[in-house]
Amino acid sequence: MQVKLKLTVAAAMAVGAGLAVAQDVQVIKIGHVAPISGAQAHYGKDNENGVRMAIEDLNAQNVVIAGKKIKFEIQAEDDAADPKQGTAAAQKLCDAKVAGVVGHLNSGTTIPASKVYNDCGIPHITGAATNPNLTKPGYKTTYRIIANDNALGAGLAYYAADALKLKKVAIIDDRTAYGQGVADVFKKTAASKGIQIVDEQFTTDKATDFMAILTAIKAKAPDGIFYGGMDPQAGPMLRQMEQLGLSNVKFFGGDGICTSEIAKLAGGAKTLENVVCAEGGASLQKMPGGAAWKARYDAKYPGQFQVYSPYTYDATFVLVDAMKRANSWDPKVYIPKLAETNFKGVTANIAFEPNGELKNPAMTLYVYKDGKKSPLN
The missing domain is CATH 3.40.50.2300 (Response regulator)
Incomplete structure (x- = not known):
């Protein structure tokens, strides 16, 4: 017991x-x-x-x-x-x-x-x-x-002016806080470097058809287009640029387009090769x-x-x-x-x-x- x-x-x-x-x-x-x-x-x-x-x-x-x-x-x-x-x-x-x-x-x-x-x-x-x-x-x-965007937008503008010697760029943004913000920094920095801003167009973060704004931009004959927004819009935009014969125009964007997904969203468009994008931070390597x-x-x-x-x-x-x-x-x-x-x-x-x-x-x-x-x- x-x-x-x-x-x-x-x-x-x-x-x-x-x-x-x-x-x-x-x-x-x-x-x-x-x-x-x-x-x-x-x-x-x-x-x-x-x-x-x-x-x-x-x-x-x-x-x-x-x-x-x-x-x-x-x-x-x-x-x-x-x-x-x-x-x-x-x-x-x-x-x-x-x-x-x-x-x-x-x-x-x-x-x-x-x-x-x-x-x-x-x-x-x-x-x-x-x-x-x-x-x-x-x-x-x-x-x-x-x-932040001050670094990203400015870095891209410096590259456009100093490395690529671009003279004329058009700007598109999706009217979000991010897209508008990064586009604004790029625009101000590019203008300060002597690049002419030949056109400014706007879209939304839900749009998929950019033919009208890209046709208007094409008439201004830019060397480059800056897009402030994300890859669900940038991918189709690259496809439509190719369809409109804008195949030699550089395409700039911040970290919002700087993804592996954009390659899929661009659907094999050759214009993907014209993309230059910026990311805050070092590369993974x-x-x-x-x-x-x-x-x-x-x-x-x-x-x-x-x-x-x-x-x-x-x-x-x-x-x-x-x-x-x-x-x-x-x-x-x-x-x-x-x-x-x-x-x-x-x-x-x-x-x-x-x-x-x-x-x-x-x-x-x-x-x-x-x-x-x-x-x-």
């Missing part, structure tokens, strides 16, 4: 210890927002994959914060590249009290969402939205780990951990890589790094540590300016050779 009693007590103690261990696991949710539906879903899925991969890697590290073993989870939301859905998704993450957010993809969704995050006191880091206006309000909750990271990504998510997943991966780690240094996942406690970030990421050594912009951002120009995206610098 005594032996049985001892065994029962021991068993009860073991169960109690097990419960204590279980209770010591703290779940921390990190939000992610991007378009997972609609024409830009390929970007959004790539971004989300980057966060999922980071969370898997962090959970494998058995992170301990404030004496508790941490289990990270993603709360993924779809904003369909729509500003209203973007703010609704941001509010949903605020209500869920996530510890931090990686997102959004588009400047047009990130800028209005940034106010929602500021008002509820949750930090967000974008690895994709590039409009400089994002950091202008000076929110302590807003961070960007990629070069020149990123500190780019090549090894990309091999792991491709094994996990074959054929899904686009542009920004290395940045969303790093953004997730940067949030957690600040939590670790603050010994807290409470945004009020760890936000000040975000401002002091000095993190060796896959994409770069990440540190922030006082306004939340990345310090010393790199920029890379790309062209397409045999349908494959290749870095120029």
Whole structure:
């Protein structure tokens, strides 16, 4: 009887210890927002994959914060590249009290969402939205780990003027915060370099027929066309340029068109060979951990890589790094540590300016050779 009693007590103690261990696991949710539906879903899925991969890697590290073993989870939301859905998704993450957010993809969704995050006191880091206006309000909750449009638009304009010696360019933008912003920087910089802006046309981020605006541009005989927008429009635009005999006209764009997907969307058009696009950040080959990271990504998510997943991966780690240094996942406690970030990421050594912009951002120009995206610098 005594032996049985001892065994029962021991068993009860073991169960109690097990419960204590279980209770010591703290779940921390990190939000992610991007378009997972609609024409830009390929970007959004790539971004989300980057966060999922980071969370898997962090959970494998058995992170301990404030004496508790941490289990990270993603709360993924779809904003369909729509500003209203973007703010609704941001509010949903605020209500869920996530510890931090990686997102959004588009400047047009990130800028209005940034106010929602500021008002509820949750930090967000974008690895994709590039409009400089994002950091202008000076929110302590807003961070960007990629070069902004001032670098991208200007870099392309310098290349057009200095390397290609272009004299006349036309500009098209899709009227979104991103497309308009990057086109505006290109236009101002190109004009300052003596390039004549012969035409300006506008479209939307839903359009697929550009024959009318391209016909109007053709009459002005430009050496190049700059398009401020994303690849679901740039691909068909390249096909239609070929149909109109604009086969020798250079085609410029920011990171929104700088994808592997554009080669498919251009449907074999020879004009793809005239594309020069810019991405904020080093090429994968020149990123500190780019090549090894990309091999792991491709094994996990074959054929899904686009542009920004290395940045969303790093953004997730940067949030957690600040939590670790603050010994807290409470945004009020760890936000000040975000401002002091000095993190060796896959994409770069990440540190922030006082306004939340990345310090010393790199920029890379790309062209397409045999349908494959290749870095120029």
